[in-house]
Amino acid sequence: MNKQSLKSWLYLLPAILFLGVFMVYPLFDVMIYSVEEGYNFASQSYFGVGRYNYSYVLRDPYFLQALKNTFILVIITVPVSTGIALLISVMLSSVQKLRDLFQTVFFLPYVTNTLAVGLVFMILFKKTPYTDGFINLIIHAFGGAGVDFIEGPYWAKMFVMCFYTVWVVMPFKILILTSALASVDQNLYKAAKVDGTPAFRIFYKITLPMISPMIFYLVITGFIGAFKAYSDEVAIFGTDLNAAGMNTIVGYVYDMLYGDSGGYPSFAAAAALILFAIVLTITCINLLVQQKAGVTAGVS
Amino acid sequence: MKIVLENLTKLYPNRNKKIKEEVVAVNNFCFEIPDGKLIGLLGPSGCGKSTTLNMICGLEKPTEGRIYFGDDDVTDLPPENRGVGMVFQSYALYPHLTARQNIMFPLENLKGEAKLTKEEMIAKAEEAAKLVQIERLLDRKPSEMSGGQQQRVAIARALVKRPRVLLLDEPLSNLDARLRLQTREEIRRIQRETGITTVFVTHDQEEAMSISDQIVVMEAGVVQQIAKPQEVYDNPANLFVAKFLGTPPINVFKGQVKGGALYIGENRVMEVKGIADRPVTVGIRPEGFVPDADGPLVCGQIGVEVMGRDTSIVAKHPAMEGVQIRTIVSSDSVIDPSSDTVRFQVRPSKTILFDPSTGAVLGR
Ligand SMILES: Nc1ncnc2c1ncn2[C@@H]1O[C@H](COP(=O)(O)OP(=O)(O)OP(=O)(O)O)[C@@H](O)[C@H]1O
Ligand SMILES: [Mg+2]
Numbered sequence: 001m002n003k004q005s006l007k008s009w010l011y012l013l014p015a016i017l018f019l020g021v022f023m024v025y026p027l028f029d030v031m032i033y034s035v036e037e038g039y040n041f042a043s044q045s046y047f048g049v050g051r052y053n054y055s056y057v058l059r060d061p062y063f064l065q066a067l068k069n070t071f072i073l074v075i076i077t078v079p080v081s082t083g084i085a086l087l088i089s090v091m092l093s094s095v096q097k098l099r100d101l102f103q104t105v106f107f108l109p110y111v112t113n114t115l116a117v118g119l120v121f122m123i124l125f126k127k128t129p130y131t132d133g134f135i136n137l138i139i140h141a142f143g144g145a146g147v148d149f150i151e152g153p154y155w156a157k158m159f160v161m162c163f164y165t166v167w168v169v170m171p172f173k174i175l176i177l178t179s180a181l182a183s184v185d186q187n188l189y190k191a192a193k194v195d196g197t198p199a200f201r202i203f204y205k206i207t208l209p210m211i212s213p214m215i216f217y218l219v220i221t222g223f224i225g226a227f228k229a230y231s232d233e234v235a236i237f238g239t240d241l242n243a244a245g246m247n248t249i250v251g252y253v254y255d256m257l258y259g260d261s262g263g264y265p266s267f268a269a270a271a272a273l274i275l276f277a278i279v280l281t282i283t284c285i286n287l288l289v290q291q292k293a294g295v296t297a298g299v300s
Numbered sequence: 301m302k303i304v305l306e307n308l309t310k311l312y313p314n315r316n317k318k319i320k321e322e323v324v325a326v327n328n329f330c331f332e333i334p335d336g337k338l339i340g341l342l343g344p345s346g347c348g349k350s351t352t353l354n355m356i357c358g359l360e361k362p363t364e365g366r367i368y369f370g371d372d373d374v375t376d377l378p379p380e381n382r383g384v385g386m387v388f389q390s391y392a393l394y395p396h397l398t399a400r401q402n403i404m405f406p407l408e409n410l411k412g413e414a415k416l417t418k419e420e421m422i423a424k425a426e427e428a429a430k431l432v433q434i435e436r437l438l439d440r441k442p443s444e445m446s447g448g449q450q451q452r453v454a455i456a457r458a459l460v461k462r463p464r465v466l467l468l469d470e471p472l473s474n475l476d477a478r479l480r481l482q483t484r485e486e487i488r489r490i491q492r493e494t495g496i497t498t499v500f501v502t503h504d505q506e507e508a509m510s511i512s513d514q515i516v517v518m519e520a521g522v523v524q525q526i527a528k529p530q531e532v533y534d535n536p537a538n539l540f541v542a543k544f545l546g547t548p549p550i551n552v553f554k555g556q557v558k559g560g561a562l563y564i565g566e567n568r569v570m571e572v573k574g575i576a577d578r579p580v581t582v583g584i585r586p587e588g589f590v591p592d593a594d595g596p597l598v599c600g601q602i603g604v605e606v607m608g609r610d611t612s613i614v615a616k617h618p619a620m621e622g623v624q625i626r627t628i629v630s631s632d633s634v635i636d637p638s639s640d641t642v643r644f645q646v647r648p649s650k651t652i653l654f655d656p657s658t659g660a661v662l663g664r
Binding site: 185187188190191192193194195196197198201205206209210 | 357358359378379380381384385386388390392394395396405406408409457461
């Protein structure tokens with residue numbers, strides 16, 4: 001090893017150590033856990049090695065429910081939140097007056113505690129002996145029949161869940177997109193205007209391609225974030241997510257470890273690795289799509 | 301097609317909101333640009349060149365005044381209905397599109413009657429590309445082209461719709477010296493070939509001098525002079541124009557007219573007619589100095605520089621404004637480089653007298 005590469009390894013050492021201890025080692029540990037059959041906490045012993053943990057988890061109705069919930073959440077909230085955030089950012093960048101005020105308003109949820117926001121959602125949606133909740137009051141006012149959003153039918157709970165998730169992730173997306181929009185060379189718009197380009201064409205042909213790297217970034221991190229959803233569910237539906245039928249994969253992992261029915265690190269590890277595989281696949285697909293679409297604009 | 305600017309004025313609200321007073325970017329600009337000519341709009345940074353151009357193109361609305369293209373009043377028309385092509389200083393090419401797509405972009409916006417088929421668009425784009433000689437580069441993206449090539453793409457994009465008016469805002473300032481020279485010839489050629497009335501903004505006087513049919517010199521939003529390039533140099537309208545044009549710049553002295561003669565300091569340099577006794581500001585072009593052992597203008601010699609075919613004597617004089625005098629003399633003049641003093645004859649044709657307070661020309 002020559003001096004140069006010795007030096008570079010030396011500089012890399014802190015990062016390697018850190019990542020090794022806190023990321024690579026646990027990952028391997030989880031892999032090992034996931035194949036140890038019949039692991040016993042107390043005696044720290046197991047019967048054998050095999051695929052049993054995986055097949056158990058994949059046949060567990062609670063896990064399948066969690067898988068379904070997570071997928072619905074991801075598929076609905078990522079496009080919806082990115083789309084709405086884009087819409088709001090474009091509108092924000094076209095107003096002059098009160099722009100700062102709007103920006104602050106849209107950014108507030110980001111600095112607000114998830115549980116606090118969850119509480120507000122409870123008040124909005126929950127049916128109690130005293131009141132039907134704010135949303136139901138509005139539905140009644142329009143002559144509709146009320147729904148119990150927190151303990152009612154599955155679709156209603158899912159709706160609240162998605163609504164909440166979109167609400168929570170929006171501020172960050174708006175922040176990223178408004179700054180992406182602001183960094184587009186204004187001369188491009190001037191040039192387009194001289195050529196009489198209609199507004200929608202300016203948006204599709206110039207704005208969108210110019211900020212597409214940021215949109216891809218948001219979609220990828222959005223997917224990853226939504227797959228890891230858990231605390232938001234707890235904030236609204238309480239800790240017994242399996243009973244509510246609103247568990248997520250991460251929630252399932254947590255329950256397997258520490259929940260009332262917990263104490264099964266092997267099942268938890270298997271579920272965690274399944275989630276890992278899913279997220280990895282989705283991210284790879286995302287990156288491939290991005291490459292195919294030739295998203296390089298704005299990088300220069 | 302001629303362009304008429306009538307009392308064109310543009311005020312901007314002050315950026316510092318505490319100050320109510322507005323910024324006067326362009327002040328009462330009147331000018332008739334003849335059909336098919338290339339006009340150089342010249343002036344120092346911030347004098348309102350871009351603002352003028354943006355008003356002609358329709359990106360900015362004049363606060364006062366009107367703009368006519370031929371006989372049409374276009375003051376209230378949006379840019380796309382004026383038939384203008386514009387080249388920006390930074391080119392403003394769409395970075396995610398190839399050169400071909402960039403050039404075709406304006407054509408794709410055409411609606412109704414004017415709408416073109418794909419084949420027609422491609423044909424037109426290629427025709428424009430040929431004009432600026434970038435046929436081979438059509439499939440490249442801007443990031444894969446040199447500055448000069450990007451520049452040509454921008455010109456092709458501005459020309460592809462066959463505009464009635466071509467506007468160029470400092471199109472060469474991002475190019476290196478050699479390419480700049482080449483490209484400005486190119487612009488001249490393209491303008492001649494197409495016969496499109498063109499306004500060319502620059503703060504480089506040499507650039508303006510070399511390609512314009514007429515030069516408009518601006519300062520602080522006010523037009524100082526409109527004339528042919530040589531005319532602006534030989535007969536500046538005022539001290540600002542005289543100082544702004546010419547490299548090396550004109551040499552300025554405090555002077556005095558006394559009894560029909562011009563004095564610079566103690567030196568009686570020449571006879572003048574028709575000017576009563578008064579203090580004057582004297583401008584002498586660098587080539588207005590002729591070394592002469594008996595010459596009336598006695599200067600301290602700082603140095604002699606040989607720059608290619610020219611020889612330049614750098615000197616100083618007690619009555620000069622600025623730090624030194626720079627002269628250009630023919631290389632066969634007899635000069636003693638080691639001497640401390642140098643004496644000059646002054647050529648009356650290269651000498652201009654200005655009013656010290658207003659800068660107006662008094663005589664020559
Ligand atoms: N949007 C604006 N708001 C306020 N003032 C402006 C605005 N645009 C330009 N100005 C002012 O108007 C004046 C003229 O500006 P302009 O851009 O026309 O100058 P320019 O001659 O093109 O200069 P340069 O050679 O640096 O490009 C400047 O004093 C500038 O500060
Ligand atoms: Mg400018």
